[in-house]
Amino acid sequence: DIVMTQSPLFLPVTPGESASISCRSSQSLLQSNRYSYLDWYLQKPGHSPQLLIYLGSIRASGVPDRFSASGSGTDFTLKISRVEADDVGVYYCMQGVQTALLTFGGGTKLEIK
Amino acid sequence: EVQLVQSGAEVKKPGESLRISCKGSGYSFTSYWISWVRQMPGKGLEWMGKIDPSDSETNYSPSLQGHITISVDKSINTAYLQWNSLKASDAAMYYCARSIRGTMWVGLDVWGQGTTVNVSS
Numbered sequence: 719d720i721v722m723t724q725s726p727l728f729l730p731v732t733p734g735e736s737a738s739i740s741c742r743s744s745q746s747l748l749q750s751n752r753y754s755y756l757d758w759y760l761q762k763p764g765h766s767p768q769l770l771i772y773l774g775s776i777r778a779s780g781v782p783d784r785f786s787a788s789g790s791g792t793d794f795t796l797k798i799s800r801v802e803a804d805d806v807g808v809y810y811c812m813q814g815v816q817t818a819l820l821t822f823g824g825g826t827k828l829e830i831k
Numbered sequence: 832e833v834q835l836v837q838s839g840a841e842v843k844k845p846g847e848s849l850r851i852s853c854k855g856s857g858y859s860f861t862s863y864w865i866s867w868v869r870q871m872p873g874k875g876l877e878w879m880g881k882i883d884p885s886d887s888e889t890n891y892s893p894s895l896q897g898h899i900t901i902s903v904d905k906s907i908n909t910a911y912l913q914w915n916s917l918k919a920s921d922a923a924m925y926y927c928a929r930s931i932r933g934t935m936w937v938g939l940d941v942w943g944q945g946t947t948v949n950v951s952s
Contacts, residue, residue: 751935755936757938757939759876759939761876766926766942766943766944766945767868767876767926767928767939767942768942769938769939769940771938772936772937772938772940773936773937773938778938778940808875810875810876812876812878812938812939814930814936814938815936817864817881817890817930817936818890819878819890819892819893820866820878820881821878822875822876822877822878823875824875825875825876
């Protein structure tokens with residue numbers, strides 16, 4: 719299994735400030751096509767998860783450009799600029815390399831101070 | 832509009848059987864895998880398994896293999912998650928989600944609204 723480890727567990731943020739979430743995989747997610755098969759999802763309270771980022775850094779349709787992601791191989795970061803109240807929820811990373819056994823990180827709960 | 836619509840909430844007793852469904856619309860159903868994801872109360876997301884609607888090939892999480900069955904009826908664009916004998920620990924929210932078939936991974940891009948399963952004696 720590819721183990722996904724996120725930090726921090728909780729992330730209190732003042733509106734308007736930036737926030738960063740880290741995700742590390744136990745194996746490289748970098749593929750021969752130069753993409754890392756790493757996604758970021760947001761689950762807002764009481765809602766289904768939604769795809770934010772795929773292939774390590776590509777924003778999904780409709781995702782604001784305040785959300786950006788970087789990284790390659792085994793270390794990845796999601797950055798949220800100018801945090802808004804609507805950004806609260808739990809953020810998850812997930813690997814898409816082993817499609818026969820997909821795995822999520824444990825989640826990072828973003829809350830507004 | 833592309834969507835996955837799941838069946839409604841269920842209340843069951845331990846030992847009972849259950850099948851929940853996930854119906855796709857607005858896209859070519861056989862072009863996308865359907866995954867099932869579990870979220871136990873207050874916990875994170877756990878991938879359970881997936882099915883390829885084009886040929887019904889399945890993959891399961893080793894921790895759930897043998898306890899669940901994922902199936903599909905492509906004639907009605909519907910995937911299923913089934914238990915033959917529920918346990919109290921199966922109480923959770925269950926989501927289905929699609930991902931495009933093939934080697935180019937682009938994420939679980941559409942999710943169902945979730946199905947709550949309560950299991951209690």
